[in-house]
Amino acid sequence: MHPIGQIRSPYKRSKDIPIQGIFNNEVEAWIELEQKYAAGLKDLEDFSHAILLYYFHQSHREDIEGQPFLEPDKHGIFAIRSPHRPNHIGLSIVKIEKVEANKLYFSQVDMLDGTPVLDIKPYVRYFDGRDNVRCGWLDKHFKDGNIPDRTVPK
């Protein structure tokens, strides 16, 4: 595994980041791909969203259970989205703004500046969308369209 590029983001500290980018549409960031991968972005601009895989480079521990932002209860690491996980791979769905040469500009940002990028995939609703889903311990926080206070830092 090797970084294919880097995220340039206005977020310099973990504590400023929303728990997921979808809860803060105003912020923009971009990926600066290594030049040799620039041609790999061809036709990506025809998609509205991308799946970014990146490396949680500021996490230096691997938990097996963890306590999420939204509640004090502990859950298995594979039932939460904590960075302190085996292999430290982060995943976010982002909104594509534009592609220019080796740069992919996007909104719905929840990554630190300098984050190493591992992969970019097109978000394909025919493959990646699911209806009638149960979301475990999270459902009570988002019940009836509620957006919990703690999704964006104060």
Added chain:
Amino acid sequence: MHPIGQIRSPYKRSKDIPIQGIFNNEVEAWIELEQKYAAGLKDLEDFSHAILLYYFHQSHREDIEGQPFLEPDKHGIFAIRSPHRPNHIGLSIVKIEKVEANKLYFSQVDMLDGTPVLDIKPYVRYFDGRDNVRCGWLDKHFKDGNIPDRTVPK
């Protein structure tokens, strides 16, 4: 990066696999996690779906552009889901059937038997679902609810 477990799947050859697991609900598979990660599965069974990240261990090349299953046109590697991509990370949304000790049983399978697993994340529609999306070169194949012939091998 290291495997946290392995996928046990009925698919022994790439050519038998549907292009995405969602198009074949009947098949079941399971992840056999390394014992030391078993506690990480706590509470995952309360979710209906999981995001699996795994290693395309049968791919030994990195393309910058590629031709997808569904059409002859070439696209940038980051606009298709080909395994022959930088870092060879695969991503699938699967339906959770049950969790037993260090085993996660699931359907909507599109991985080869023996595939090394890198991460398991809960699928959270509040973070991962998107409406009103454009899916580039794929939209014409899935227009008006069409499911293309080539999504499942004959």
